[in-house]
Amino acid sequence: EVVLIQSPATLSLSPGERATLSCRASQEVSSYLAWYQQKPGQAPRLLIYDVSHRATGIPARFSGSRSGTDFSLTISSLEPEDFAVYYCQQRVDWPPEYTFGQGTKLEIK
Amino acid sequence: QVQLRQSGPDLKKPGASVKVSCQASGYTFTSYGINWVRQAPGQGLEWMGWINGYNGDTNYAQSLRGRLTLTTDASTGMAYMELRSLRFDDTAIYYCAREVPATQNFDHWGQGTLVTVSS
Numbered sequence: 594e595v596v597l598i599q600s601p602a603t604l605s606l607s608p609g610e611r612a613t614l615s616c617r618a619s620q621e622v623s624s625y626l627a628w629y630q631q632k633p634g635q636a637p638r639l640l641i642y643d644v645s646h647r648a649t650g651i652p653a654r655f656s657g658s659r660s661g662t663d664f665s666l667t668i669s670s671l672e673p674e675d676f677a678v679y680y681c682q683q684r685v686d687w688p689p690e691y692t693f694g695q696g697t698k699l700e701i702k
Numbered sequence: 703q704v705q706l707r708q709s710g711p712d713l714k715k716p717g718a719s720v721k722v723s724c725q726a727s728g729y730t731f732t733s734y735g736i737n738w739v740r741q742a743p744g745q746g747l748e749w750m751g752w753i754n755g756y757n758g759d760t761n762y763a764q765s766l767r768g769r770l771t772l773t774t775d776a777s778t779g780m781a782y783m784e785l786r787s788l789r790f791d792d793t794a795i796y797y798c799a800r801e802v803p804a805t806q807n808f809d810h811w812g813q814g815t816l817v818t819v820s821s
Contacts, residue, residue, distance in 0.1 A: 627807035629747075636797055636811035637739075637747065643805055680747055684806040688761035689735065691749040691806075 595619055595685040599694035605702040612668040614697045616681035621662060625684055628657060628666045631696075632677045640679075641666060668699075676701050704728040706798050706812035713818045714788050722815045724781040724798035731774075732756040735801035736781040737808060738772060740794040748794075752801065753781065788819045 596619040606612055616626070624644050629637040639648040641657040644664060654669040668675055681694040709723040724736065738750040751762040753772040762770050771784045781798055796815045799808035 623806075625806040627805075629808075631747075636814050637799075637808075638811070639807055639809050642802075642807040642809075646805075648809065682747075682807065688759060689737070689752040689801065689806070690761055690763070691737065691752075693739075693747040693749060696746045 595622060595683065595692055597681050597683060597692055597694035599679075599681060599697045601697060602695070603698045603700060605700050606671055607702045608671050608673055610671050612671055612675070612699060614666040614679050614699070616664040616666070616694050618662040618664070618683065622683050622685070624659065626657075626659070626664050627682045629680045629682060630675075630677050631680065637680065671699075673701075675699065704800065704810045706800060706810055708796075708798060708812040708815045711816040711818070713820065715821055716788055716790060716819055718788050718819075719784060719786040720788060720817050721782055721784045722796050722798075722817065724783070724812050726779040726781065726800070729800070731779040732776050735803060736772070736774065737799045737801050738783045739797045739799055739808075741797070741814075742791065742794045745794075750783070750796075755781075785817075788817075790819050793817065793819045 598617045600615045628641040631637040644659045645657040656667045658665050678696045678698050680696050705727045707725045732755050734755050737752045751772050753760045760772050769786045773782045798812040800810040
């Protein structure tokens with residue numbers, strides 16, 4: 594069973610700072626890793642797919658990368674609207690079965 | 703534009719069943735899958751299951767097999783999630799989400815449906 598472990602659980606930063614969120618897979622996985630942003634009272638929104646491709650309309654300050662089973666979401670310079678909860682997600686089997694990380698809350702310091 | 707519109711909130715007693723609908727529009731329904739994801743109060747996202755929009759094939763999370771049924775009506779672009787034998791810990795917001803098969807992600811989501819299980 595693939596488990597996605599996100600760290601840190603909470604990240605406290607100020608606008609303008611750089612944020613790096615981590616998602617570690619418990620075993621080797623494909624490159625179909627995605628990141629989602631969720632704000633209070635809203636549905637999740639797709640940010641990044643295929644490790645590093647920005648979804649439609651997502652600003653260039655969001656980027657994704659991979660090193661082995663470690664995946665990262667980087668926000669180069671935080672805007673006030675970026676403070677939210679972020680989830681990574683991976684398809685782990687066929688027929689399709691998906692798993693999410695437990696989330697990282699990005700809060701204003 | 704792509705839209706997924708879900709049915710309204712529901713209140714159920716333990717042991718009852720709930721059926722949530724998801725109306726898809728703005729795209730070819732049979733070219734994409736629909737996944738259901740739920741979120742208990744203050745918790746993270748839990749994947750529940752997948753249904754193929756073309757042929758109705760399904761797969762369910764192990765923890766929900768036997769209680770969950772996903773169906774679609776391709777002629778109307780509707781997807782349905784039925785959960786039976788409801789328990790208090792099934793209280794959650796339930797989301798439908800369109801799956802992009804080629805890239806295995808959920809690019810559009812419904813607004814969510816709050817299902818409350820209470821006696």
